[in-house]
Amino acid sequence: MPGTMRFQGLFMVAIWILLLCPQGSPTSFGHPLPVPLQENYSPPSGSNTPVVIKDKPSLSAPTKSSQEDVDYYDDYLFTVDPLETSRSPQPPSPHCDYHLCRHLQVPCAELQKASGCMCPGITSPGEAPETPHLQTLHVSEAGISLHWCAPPSPVEQYHVTYQAVGEASASSPALNSTFRLATVSGLLPDKQYLVCVVASNRAGRSPTDDGQREHGPCRLVHTPPRQIPYVYVAAGLAGALVLVVISALVWHFCMRRRKHLLHGSRDNILDVEPGLGGTTNSTFRSEEQL
Known part of the structure; x- marks a missing residue:
């Protein structure tokens, strides 16, 4: 009887100690871990539970502690984003090898298609071409050689017109847009002519003038006389x-x-006869004998 009373007293003391001790962690009794709080979680009203905000991961690279970490983070830090590469400024395209005064010059549109270069600005195809610019002329008694520069306009053909003073105008055959040189023959010597270069396209023909401008489309020339x-x-x-x-x-x-x-x-x-060769000298033989 006294032993039974002692055992019950010890049991009651143990229960009283467990009730007085603070409640342990749920994991100590084998319970599952609680679900993490959401980023925008707000505690229920009237609760004293503190608000827990999940921190965002830091963007700074972690400390490199081993050779494996160094290799990995080197690859990570120097990875190039394709979008960033596409957004980087590109160098400007070069200018096309196109010259307005070069004979048999390939059209700039074809050069641009072949190499992607930049062409000089031109007027609209719906407008008549501007005037070509005459550069040099070589005049003979029966012909003229001309060199000109193309206008900054779309050109399909060139014509060389010539007109003697007081006579009707004449024109050379059509020349394609690559030409910058032409020769006019069949002129008369010692005569004054007005020579012009005319550019044309579907919209019309370039204007002409009186030949007084230095680099205009026309020029007054005088053929030399016949030599x-x-x-x-x-x-x-x-x-x-x-x-x-x-x-x-x-x-x-x-x-x-x-x-x-x-x-x-x-x-x-x-022996010559007298009167023809003069008189003979009678003393010549006697002097010779002496």
Whole structure:
């Protein structure tokens, strides 16, 4: 009986100690972990539970503690975003190798399609071309050679027109847009002409002027008078030289023959008849014998 009372007293003391001790962690009794609070979780009204806000992960790279970590983070830090690469500024396209004054120049539109270069600005295809610019002219008695620069406009064809003062205008055959040189033949010598270069497209033709501007589309020229061909001049000089040579030879032979008659031999002088070669000297033989 006394042992039973002692055991009950110890049991009651143990229960009283458990009731007085603070409640342990749920994990100590094998309960599952509580579900993490959401980022925007708000506690119920009237609760004293503190608000827990989940921190966002830091963007700074963690400390590199091993060679594996170094290799990994090196790859991570130097990864290039394709979108960032596409947004980087690109160098400007180069200008096309196109010159307005170059003969047989390939159109700039074809150069741009081939290499993606930049062409100079031009006027609208729906407008007539601006005037070409005459650069140099070479004039002969029967023709003219011209060199011009293209206008900053779409051009399909060029024409060279020429008109003598007081006569009707004439035009050369059509030249394609790559031409910058042309020759006009069949002109008359010692005559004044107004020569113009005209550009054309579907919208119309470029205007002309009176030929007074320095680099305009037209120019007043004067063909030189007819000249004696160099062949005729050379033939005349050669004939004159031949006549001089023949005259010198004839004069030389005549002078030689005259000297031969005047300075003959001794026998000819002694036997010559009186009146033709002079009188004979009667004392010449006697002096010779002495």
